Amino acid sequence: MDMLAQALIQGFLIGGTYGLVALGLGLIYSVSNIVSFAHGDFMSLAMYLSVSLFAAFAMDPYVSVFITFPVLALVGWGLYYFILRPVIGSNSLMIIQLTLGLTFLLQNGLLMVYGGQMLRVPSMVESKLFLMGDTVMRWPLLIAFIASLALSALLYLMLTRTDFGRQIRAVNQNPKAAALMGVNVTQVRTLVFALGIALLAVAGSLLLPGATLQPGMGLRYTVITLLILVLGGMSNFIGILLGGYIIGLSEAVGTTFLSGVSGMILPYALFIVIMLFRPAGLLGSR
Amino acid sequence: MIEIESLVAGYGQVPVLHDVSLKVAQGELVGLLGANNAGKSTLINCLSGTVRPRQGRIRFKGEDITNLAPHKIVDLGMIQVPEGRLVFPQMSIRDNLMLGGISARARKQRRQRLEQVLETFPRLQERLDQHAGTLSGGEQQMLAIGRGMMAGAEVLMLDEPSLGLSPLFVQYIFETIAKMHRMGLTILLVEQNSSLTFRHASRCYVLEQGRVAIDGPTEVVRNHPATRKAYLGM
Ligand SMILES: Nc1ncnc2c1ncn2[C@@H]1O[C@H](COP(=O)(O)OP(=O)(O)O)[C@@H](O)[C@H]1O
Ligand SMILES: [Mg+2]
Numbered sequence: 001m002d003m004l005a006q007a008l009i010q011g012f013l014i015g016g017t018y019g020l021v022a023l024g025l026g027l028i029y030s031v032s033n034i035v036s037f038a039h040g041d042f043m044s045l046a047m048y049l050s051v052s053l054f055a056a057f058a059m060d061p062y063v064s065v066f067i068t069f070p071v072l073a074l075v076g077w078g079l080y081y082f083i084l085r086p087v088i089g090s091n092s093l094m095i096i097q098l099t100l101g102l103t104f105l106l107q108n109g110l111l112m113v114y115g116g117q118m119l120r121v122p123s124m125v126e127s128k129l130f131l132m133g134d135t136v137m138r139w140p141l142l143i144a145f146i147a148s149l150a151l152s153a154l155l156y157l158m159l160t161r162t163d164f165g166r167q168i169r170a171v172n173q174n175p176k177a178a179a180l181m182g183v184n185v186t187q188v189r190t191l192v193f194a195l196g197i198a199l200l201a202v203a204g205s206l207l208l209p210g211a212t213l214q215p216g217m218g219l220r221y222t223v224i225t226l227l228i229l230v231l232g233g234m235s236n237f238i239g240i241l242l243g244g245y246i247i248g249l250s251e252a253v254g255t256t257f258l259s260g261v262s263g264m265i266l267p268y269a270l271f272i273v274i275m276l277f278r279p280a281g282l283l284g285s286r
Numbered sequence: 287m288i289e290i291e292s293l294v295a296g297y298g299q300v301p302v303l304h305d306v307s308l309k310v311a312q313g314e315l316v317g318l319l320g321a322n323n324a325g326k327s328t329l330i331n332c333l334s335g336t337v338r339p340r341q342g343r344i345r346f347k348g349e350d351i352t353n354l355a356p357h358k359i360v361d362l363g364m365i366q367v368p369e370g371r372l373v374f375p376q377m378s379i380r381d382n383l384m385l386g387g388i389s390a391r392a393r394k395q396r397r398q399r400l401e402q403v404l405e406t407f408p409r410l411q412e413r414l415d416q417h418a419g420t421l422s423g424g425e426q427q428m429l430a431i432g433r434g435m436m437a438g439a440e441v442l443m444l445d446e447p448s449l450g451l452s453p454l455f456v457q458y459i460f461e462t463i464a465k466m467h468r469m470g471l472t473i474l475l476v477e478q479n480s481s482l483t484f485r486h487a488s489r490c491y492v493l494e495q496g497r498v499a500i501d502g503p504t505e506v507v508r509n510h511p512a513t514r515k516a517y518l519g520m
Contacts, residue, residue: 163388170374170385177372179336181433182360182389 006135007256008249013141014207015248016148019241021203021221022228023155024196030172030235031192034084034095038102040221042197046072046204047121047213048110054121061123061208062143068201076197080190103218110215123209144206151202152241159237168192172235220264224251227271233281242282246270287312287441287472288333288364293342295332302328303496306342310441315463315473317487317504319480324493326476327369330443333474334366335359346441360389363440367447369476371430375419379410379429382418386433395438403432406462424455431462442466443474448482460486484508 025039046068053064083102087094128139159165167188170178179185228247232240247267254266274282288310295303302325310316320326331337333344335356344352346364354362374382383403387396404411407428413421418429427447434442444463448456460482467473467486477483483490490507492500500510507513 163384163393166377166381166385167388169377169381173374173376174372176336177368177374178385179356180334180360180366180368180372181385182357182392182437183385184355184357 002134003256004253005133006137007252009132009135009137010141011249011252012245013137013145013248014252015245016145016152016241017203017206017244018224018228018248019244020148020152020199022225022232022240022244023152023237024199024203025225026229026232026235026237026240027155027168027192028196029229031168031189032080032084032088033092034088034099035226035229036079036102037096037099037222037226038106038218039200039225040223041103041106041218042072042075043200043204043207043221044110044213044215044218045075045106046201047208047211048114048119048215049201050205050208051114051119051121051213061121061205062125065201065205068205069198072201073194073198077190077194079197080193084193085186085189103222107215107218114213114215116215119213120211121208121213125209138210140206140209147202147206151199156237164188164191223264224267227267231271231274231282233283236281236283239281239283246274246282287314287347288474289343289345290329290333291343291345293329293332293339293344295328295337295339295342297337301496303332303339306493306496306498308491308498308501310472310474312472313470314489315467315475315487317483317490318474318476318493319478319483319490319507320493321478325496326493327445328496329493330366330445330474330476333359333364333443357389360437361391363391363438364443365434365437365439365441366443367430367434367445369445369449371423371426373418373421373426373429373433376417378415379418379421380414382429383410383432383436386436387438389437392436392438396436399436399438403435406435406465407432424451424459427451427455427459428462431459435466439471441472441474443476445476446478447475448477448479456482 021043025036029035049068049071050061050064053059053067083098084095087098123140125139125143129136130139159168167178167183170181170183171185171188175185224247228240228243231243231246250267250270251264255263258265290306290308293303293306306329318326328337332339335354339352343350346362351359351362374385383400384396387393387399409425410428410432418426421429431447447459451459456479463473463475464486475483475487484504487504489502490504491498492507492513500507500513
């Protein structure tokens with residue numbers, strides 16, 4: 001019972017950050033119809049950047065995020081502008097191939113630079129614990145949860161209350177009409193890519209304390225993100241956040257009670273069951 | 287104000303416009319008529335920059351805008367109210383109108399213009415926070431024209447604004463267009479409803495299979511034997 005409570009709390013907290021990662025990909029999808037299979041690998045990239053910044057300057061991940069964020073934004077900008085924009089509108093298999101190619105590039109790049117061994121980055125709060133009822137929790141999880149929630153709320157306000165948000169929704173609903181209103185569609189898409197990828201720097205720094213890094217881990221995050229995105233109905237804001245909690249919870253419960261890799265079976269199984277009953281996503285109509 | 291010279295355009299291998307020339311002077315209301323698939327929408331999409339012409343020139347106030355991006359053309363004040371309205375269905379009427387005034391040119395005066403639009407179309411005022419998708423076709427057309435007004439247009443290009451509307455709404459939309467014209471707006475009106483277009487336009491062009499078949503003062507076009515036969519079926 002204790003273990004279950006622990007798993008549930010942990011899964012719930014981490015689910016908030018998963019939701020944030022998936023929101024980034026959801027935003028990207030909503031303006032470009034592109035699903036990037038390299039999304040998790042860009043988070044690896046951000047995390048390894050933090051490793052380097054720690055190695056070189058003893059910089060805490062919570063501090064180095066102020067460097068990785070703009071770097072990843074630049075990466076996202078370049079990814080759309082130079083790599084994806086030229087092929088947008090072409091065969092979707094072509095775009096999938098392209099992003100799959102990127103995962104190889106990123107994973108092998110990281111392998112070359114950092115080697116294959118597991119890495120850890122200590123953080124000032126890494127080992128700090130607190131009690132939640134009877135269960136012992138680590139501070140980084142709570143920080144990740146609160147920061148993710150705050151950022152998700154900011155994203156929501158941005159989407160609903162600002163001109164940039166209106167432009168994103170316009171491009172999502174009808175790119176041609178958006179262009180006729182004077183929206184610079186290419187610019188909106190490029191900025192959304194920059195934002196969606198830069199969010200991975202934040203998520204990366206939040207997940208880093210206590211995590212062990214390994215160059216191939218991006219795939220796992222990509223899979224988790226895609227599960228959440230589909231559960232959430234691809235571009236439904238609340239649906240995606242909800243999906244984050246569901247996958248976070250089921251992953252935590254799965255890995256606690258089933259050993260090792262087979263723990264990931266639970267989120268998949270749950271995913272399949274939910275999709276059978278709600279094929280358009282949790283809240284999906286669209 | 288608008289000068290189109292020998293425009294050639296199409297999609298992929300399919301040619302649509304062949305050597306089309308057309309002029310609209312400042313303050314004019316010009317009608318562009320033609321049967322379905324004649325190429326009317328393609329022509330004004332070339333003007334808006336959403337279709338790239340293969341050959342020919344488009345000038346706006348003397349400036350060459352042939353290959354300008356759509357948002358830059360909006361910035362110059364040449365605004366299209368597209369066929370089928372293309373409102374953003376999942377956005378509130380307020381957000382739709384705010385988007386109409388999103389261009390650098392229009393952004394500063396959005397508040398005042400919003401007031402004007404809502405004065406012109408009181409029905410939109412009552413539904414400001416409702417999703418545009420819940421509006422009737424006629425109300426959506428008001429919203430689409432309202433968005434055009436938000437942009438601070440110098441030229442308004444309306445693509446079949448009467449399509450699919452009840453006669454009452456058609457009447458109302460045409461009165462609104464005439465009112466905007468009287469207030470000094472230059473208008474290019476694409477229509478299949480020829481009788482109402484003839485009533486309001488001073489000059490007309492008739493497009494036939496991507497070519498200008500007839501053009502001139504409305505009276506001349508109306509009484510042209512080819513118009514009567516081919517287009518009006520009289
Ligand atoms: N996006 C498009 N792709 C391919 N062909 C198109 C497209 N839009 C229009 N066409 C074709 O171009 C021709 C002219 O269409 P259009 O300009 O819409 O005519 P109109 O507005 O006069 O009805 C038609 O044959 C139509 O099928
Ligand atoms: Mg048309």
